[in-house]
Amino acid sequence: MxxxxxxxxxxxxxxxxxxxxxxxxxxxxxxxxxxxxxxxxxxxxxxxxxxxxxxxxxxxxxxxxxxxxxxxxxxxxxxxxxxxxxxxxxxxxxxxxxxxxxxxxxxxxxxxxxxxxxxxDPDRSALRLAASLDRAARDGLSVRETAQLHDLSERSLRRLSNRVFGYGPKSLAQIHRFQRALHLARSGLPLAEAAATAGYVDQAHFTREAKRLAGRTPAALIG
Incomplete structure (x- = not known):
């Protein structure tokens, strides 16, 4: 490594x-x-x-x-x-x-x-909005909740998210959830507990998402 x-x-x-x-x-x-x-x-x-x-x-x-x-x-x-x-x-x-x-x-x-x-000379208000959208994704808010929080339509939110993050709000939230679970597991938390704390239904859900996003199981990623 x-x-x-x-x-x-x-x-x-x-x-x-x-x-x-x-x-x-x-x-x-x-x-x-x-x-x-x-x-x-x-x-x-x-x-x-x-x-x-x-x-x-x-x-x-x-x-x-x-x-x-x-x-x-x-x-x-x-x-x-x-x-x-x-x-x-x-x-x-x-x-x-x-x-x-x-x-x-x-x-x-x-x-x-x-x-x-x-x-x-970036527009500070645009950067503050991007930071707020990122926090919403990290907090696991749904697309609808994030759109309502920022007074945007869901379509506008998806377009804005693609433009500033590279993918839509749902994908961004999934990646942040995956990263949080991975961080917790690497910090020593058992995989099942790390998965639950990060917001997965169970450890199997975390494993499926790890394979999809990273091509490896959580155990292989932290090993």
Missing amino acids: ASYAARRGPRTGATLWRVLSDGHKHVVPDGVLDLMWFQNHLVVAGADTRAMSFESVPGEVAWGLRLAPGVAHALLGVPADELTDRRVALSELVALPARSFEVGAADALEQVFIDLWTRA
């Missing part, structure tokens, strides 16, 4: 992470988009609906910024659903000044983020 570390990134729009590879990386859906420095390229990682596997050189370090809800769409000007299940070179989406990563990938990556933020 690869080692992983994270800390708060620049401003409030991203969290910086670092992964040391063991030669293979199995990435499962987590409901977010990332800006990465990976194999000497700046890459935008779209929201995933299924597990992604990557081969790399053991010991290779990848750096990234986990973007807060709505930030990728605001900074790149691209609907998030156009990036779903894709890894796209940042240069294909925006033009920015060249940055040297030789002096420190973390600092250079954060400066790229600041350049994007300054260039886009």
Whole structure:
């Protein structure tokens, strides 16, 4: 398995992470988009609906910024659903000044983020709405409840969710539920208890969703 570390990134729009590879990386859906420095390229990682596997050189370090809800769409000007299940070179989406990563990938990556933020000057109200929709999904609200809470029609909510998250509100809620159960299980909670706490009907329900989203059983994911 690869080692992983994270800390708060620049401003409030991203969290910086670092992964040391063991030669293979199995990435499962987590409901977010990332800006990465990976194999000497700046890459935008779209929201995933299924597990992604990557081969790399053991010991290779990848750096990234986990973007807060709505930030990728605001900074790149691209609907998030156009990036779903894709890894796209940042240069294909925006033009920015060249940055040297030789002096420190973390600092250079954060400066790229600041350049994007300054260039886009995001609408704070739109980011607050995206954050609120994400909280509703994490809380397990239904599509109808989320739409009513935000004074939106269900159709408008689905369109907005696709645009800022890469998929609809139901899928977003399912992925957050899966991630919560996985976090609880990795923290030492028995699988059945982790499943129930996260909102699954039972452990079998959690297992089916893990296989669908991650291609593996919960036991394999935490092992």
